[in-house]
Amino acid sequence: MTTKSEVNVVKGSTRRKSLRITNFFKKLLGNWSGFVGFVIIFLLIIISIFGKQIAPYDPMYTDFTKKLLPPLTEGHLLGTDQLGRDVLSRIIVGARVSVIIGLVTVLVAGTFGTIVGIISGYFRGWIDVVLMRIVDVQLSFPFILLVLVVSAITGTGLRNIIISLAIGGWVIFARVIRSEVLAIREKEFITACVATGVKRSHILFKHILPNLITPIIILGSLQIATYIIAEASISFLGFGVQPPAPAWGNMLSEGKDYIFSSWWLITFPGIAILITALGVNLFGDWLRDTLDPEFVE
C-alpha cells in the first residue's frame, strides 16, 4: 500500500516533467529559426523511416527509354538520371543514409569522446597528459582529410564510413568534456562529496555525469551537420557510399559527369544536403542559446 506522501511525490515529479516538455515547445515556438530547424529535423526523420513508402518510384528502377528527363516531365517531378531512375525517389530514399550517418556517428564519437574527456579531466595526471597529447596529434590534421585517409584504408560501406567519421570526430568531445569536468570538479559540491567520503564511482556517475548532459547535447547537435556534410563529401569523392545505392553525395558524384547536359542532377541532391545541414544547425544554435548561451565549442 502506498502512503499519501509517496503518491504526491510521484505526481509531483511527473507534473514537473510534462511541464518541462510544454515549456520546451513554448520556447521553441517563440523562436522562429529554432522552430524551422526542428520542423526540418522532424520531417527528415519521418522521410528516413518511411522513405520507401513515400517515394513515388522505385529508386533503383532503371529505364533507358526515360534517361535524363528534365524535371516536370512524364510524372518525374525532379527528372530522371542517366539510367532513367527517378531523382526525387532517390533523394527521398537517400535521406536515410544521411540521417543514420549523422545520428550513429554522433552517438559513437560522442560516447567515446565523453569517456575520454571524463577520464582525462577527472583523474588528470599522466593519463590526462597522454590522452590530450593524442587529441593534439589528431587536431594537427584536418578533419576531412583524416576521414578521407581512414575511409580509403578501411574501405567503403556504411559501417566503415561511420567508423572513419567517429575516428575523426571524437576529439572535439574529448576536449570540450575534459574542460567541463575540470570546471565541475572544482565546484564546492564535489569537494563536499570527497570530504564526506562519497565513493568515486558515485561522484562520477551521480554528480559529474548529470552536469555534462547539457554540453554533450549542445555539442552533439552542432556536430551532426559536420558529419552529414563530411559523408556527402567523401561519397562524392568516391570513398563513401558506393553506387548504385542512393546517397546524396554519390548522386552528385554521378551527376557531375552530366553537368553539361543535365543541371538537375547536380542541383537537387545538393539542396537536400543544404536544407538538412541548415535545419540541424538552426536547431543546434537554438539549443545552445536556450540551454547555455556561454557554451564555447
Place this chain on the structure above:
Amino acid sequence: MLDFVVKRSLQVIIVVFLALTAVFFLIRLSGDPTALFLPPDTSREQIEEYREILGFNRPLYVQYGEFVGNAIQGDFGQSLRSGESALGLVLARLPATFQLAFSALFISLLISIPLGVLAAYKRNSIFDRIAVAATVVGQAIPSFWLGLLLIYTFAVSFSLLPSSGGGSIVHLILPSVTLATYSIARFTRFTRSTMLDVLRKDYIRTAKASGAPTGSLVLKYALKNSLIPIITLVALDLGTLLGGAVVVEMVFAWPGVGRLLLQSLLNRDFPIVLAGVFIIAFIYSIVNFIADILYAYVNPQIRVK
C-alpha cells in the same frame, strides 16, 4: 617567451612524428600492396620476388624503422607508379595549394571584415538580418556542391570561366571563391559578435559621449580592439582552409597537394600518401604554432601559463 617557443616547436615535431606513425601502420594493416603493381595473371613466385624487391616481406617493425630512418633524412621513397621521389612530387604541388588557400583567405577577409563591422554597427537592421541569415546558410553549404553550382553557372551556362585545371589567375577564381565561402560565413559571424562586444564597452561609450565622429569611433576604437581575436581565429582557420582545399582541388581538378594525395589514396601509392600526410601535418602544425605565438604575443597571460 623563448621557453614557450621551444616547447611548442618540440610539440610540432612530436605531432608530425605521431601522425606519420599512425598513418604508416594504418596503411600496412590494410594489406599488402605488392599485388596491385603487377598484372592479374602474375605467378605466385613473381609476386613473392617483387615483394622482396619492394621490401614488403620483412617484419613490420623493420619496415617502420627503415621508414623513420629515411623520413628523418627527407626520403619518403619513390612513387610506386612513376618511380619519382614521393616528397619531390608533393613539394612540386605545394605552390598550387598555397595559391588556392591564400587567395581564398584574401577573398574571405576582404568580404567578411567590412560585412561583420557593418552588420554589428547597424545591429538589428535589415542589412544585419540578411547578413546573419547569409552566414547561417554559408556555413551549411557543402563546398563541393557549391563548386559544382559555380562550374555550372560560370563555365557551362555562360562560358565565362574555365571549369577545371590550373595555371592562371582565371583558373583560380572559381576554386578560391568556393573555398572562401565557408570562411566568409565564419569570419563575418565572428567579426560581428566581437564588434558587438567591443561596442558595448565603457571606453566606446565614453568616446561616443565626448563626441567622437561615428567613423573614427567604429574604425579607430572598436575595430582596432576587435582585431586581436579576429587574427587569432583567422590563423586557427588557415588549417581548416588547407583541409577544405583538398575537396575543392578535386572538384576543379586543381593541381595541388590535396588532389595528389587523394589520387594516391585511390591508387594505393603509399609513399606519396605518407609524404603528403607529412607535409600537411607539418604545415598545419606550423600554422597553429604561429597562431599560438601571435596570441601569446598579444596576450601576456598565455605566456605565463
